[in-house]
């Protein structure tokens with residue numbers, strides 16, 4: 001049985017949909033998908049109870065406190081959801097002998113580099129959010145078998161709430177869109193992250209930390225230009241902004257591309273970010289590019 005936590009989130013909903021398609025209606029009981037309403041993971045005791053009650057072979061944790069600026073003011077909530085909840089999941093996984101899949105972030109790094117980060121590079125978070133996610137990674141390692149999959153600039157969930165969705169909406173509406181020209185990332189399409197997650201687990205790949213991002217690196221500005229080209233929207237709507245010109249409560253890493261060779265060596269290749277964005281734009285606005 002598979003237990004998905006955070007089932008209504010961007011990634012959670014995608015994984016649930018993928019598993020439902022795979023398992024099919026007759027085996028629907030093989031999947032338990034819990035939203036925040038059904039299980040508040042900040043309640044560590046409730047997390048342990050749920051894991052013991054369902055006895056899953058696999059726990060996929062898609063819950064997160066993702067408000068990067070909010071975490072500076074409310075580190076307690078960030079820590080309870082991003083770290084101590086994961087500790088409870090890892091302990092539960094140990095009790096029922098389950099594999100734990102947990103997701104983390106590029107924000108565990110400080111961005112002071114000029115080449116894509118590898119899994120073994122030293123983490124040095126700049127923000128309370130990043131620190132809470134790093135602690136969650138460490139706690140996840142208490143599970144007997146665990147995968148910590150670092151993703152970044154995630155997009156493609158059913159609620160269409162990502163930064164890429166805002167760029168698409170602005171361009172379609174003919175509005176100016178401000179985008180960072182000096183933050184470098186490796187975008188992650190939820191469909192590809194879901195595929196990679198299930199492939200790693202079914203291949204019984206070695207446990208540990210993996211960078212689970214689309215292949216390649218880009219500035220937000222170049223990614224937005226790629227979207228504009230696909231949409232046939234004027235590039236002039238895109239207004240490049242420097243990270244130094246914007247005051248945000250939490251510091252962001254400047255260079256945070258992630259190298260995904262370890263994932264590839266485990267037999268899971270991720271499409272390039274350009275292909276992922278093209279697929280997403282075409283799926284969001286059918287008829288584009290045809």
Ligand SMILES: NC(=O)c1ccc[n+]([C@@H]2O[C@H](COP(=O)([O-])OP(=O)(O)OC[C@H]3O[C@@H](n4cnc5c(N)ncnc54)[C@H](OP(=O)(O)O)[C@@H]3O)[C@@H](O)[C@H]2O)c1
Nearest residue numbers: 006008009010011036040041042063064103105152153154
């Ligand atoms: N989004 C990104 O760009 C990004 C970047 C790097 C890493 N990640 C990581 O990728 C993973 C998936 O992110 P995502 O974008 O899918 O996040 P998301 O859309 O914000 O989903 C997170 C889910 O967790 C739920 N949640 C929050 N607090 C909870 C609690 N106390 N108990 C139970 N559920 C709770 C949320 O419920 P509500 O909807 O009710 O709040 C939401 O459904 C996370 O580990 C995240 O840190 C994401």
